[in-house]
Amino acid sequence: MTEIKNTSARCECGALELNIQGPPVVQLVCHCSDCQAFTAMPFSDIVFFKPDQCHVHGQSDTMTIKGNSGFDKTHYSCASCQTPIYVTLAVLNGAVAVIASQLSGFTFEPEVHIWTSEKANNVTIPVEAIQSSGLPPKALSDAMVATFWH
Numbered sequence: 645m646t647e648i649k650n651t652s653a654r655c656e657c658g659a660l661e662l663n664i665q666g667p668p669v670v671q672l673v674c675h676c677s678d679c680q681a682f683t684a685m686p687f688s689d690i691v692f693f694k695p696d697q698c699h700v701h702g703q704s705d706t707m708t709i710k711g712n713s714g715f716d717k718t719h720y721s722c723a724s725c726q727t728p729i730y731v732t733l734a735v736l737n738g739a740v741a742v743i744a745s746q747l748s749g750f751t752f753e754p755e756v757h758i759w760t761s762e763k764a765n766n767v768t769i770p771v772e773a774i775q776s777s778g779l780p781p782k783a784l785s786d787a788m789v790a791t792f793w794h
């Protein structure tokens with residue numbers, strides 16, 4: 645029997661909460677400039693979940709931009725405290741990319757660092773980490789596409 649894992653992501657004030665019933669699909673560190681702008685951090689620890697396993701409670705402010713793929717990418721922050729919580733990606737059939745630091749009781753174990761071509765100057769990537777200058781490596785990208793567009 646597969647273990648169903650529950651986790652949740654919350655903003656600082658608690659008004660916006662994302663409840664997740666299901667395992668993470670992919671964990672990665674993103675260095676792209678969009679994520680830098682969204683989180684106001686030099687890089688973002690991100691955990692991808694299936695959209696049908698995510699349930700949001702509370703009001704969010706949203707901002708939709710075109711991602712590097714040319715598809716819409718919508719950023720969700722708490723309408724009250726403005727904490728960035730997650731991003732949805734049209735290119736991956738609405739995949740929910742959650743900011744790992746907002747997840748409770750979750751151990752972040754990134755598989756890859758992506759968009760290192762846009763990496764902030766003062767950030768050093770661990771030498772043992774798998775890196776990609778842009779999108780995730782093909783095998784991982786293919787697996788993500790297969791998972792979210794099943």
Ligand SMILES: [Zn+2]
Pocket residue numbers: 655656657658659660722723724725726727
């Ligand atoms: Zn809040």
Ligand SMILES: [Zn+2]
Pocket residue numbers: 674675676677678679680688759
């Ligand atoms: Zn990014």
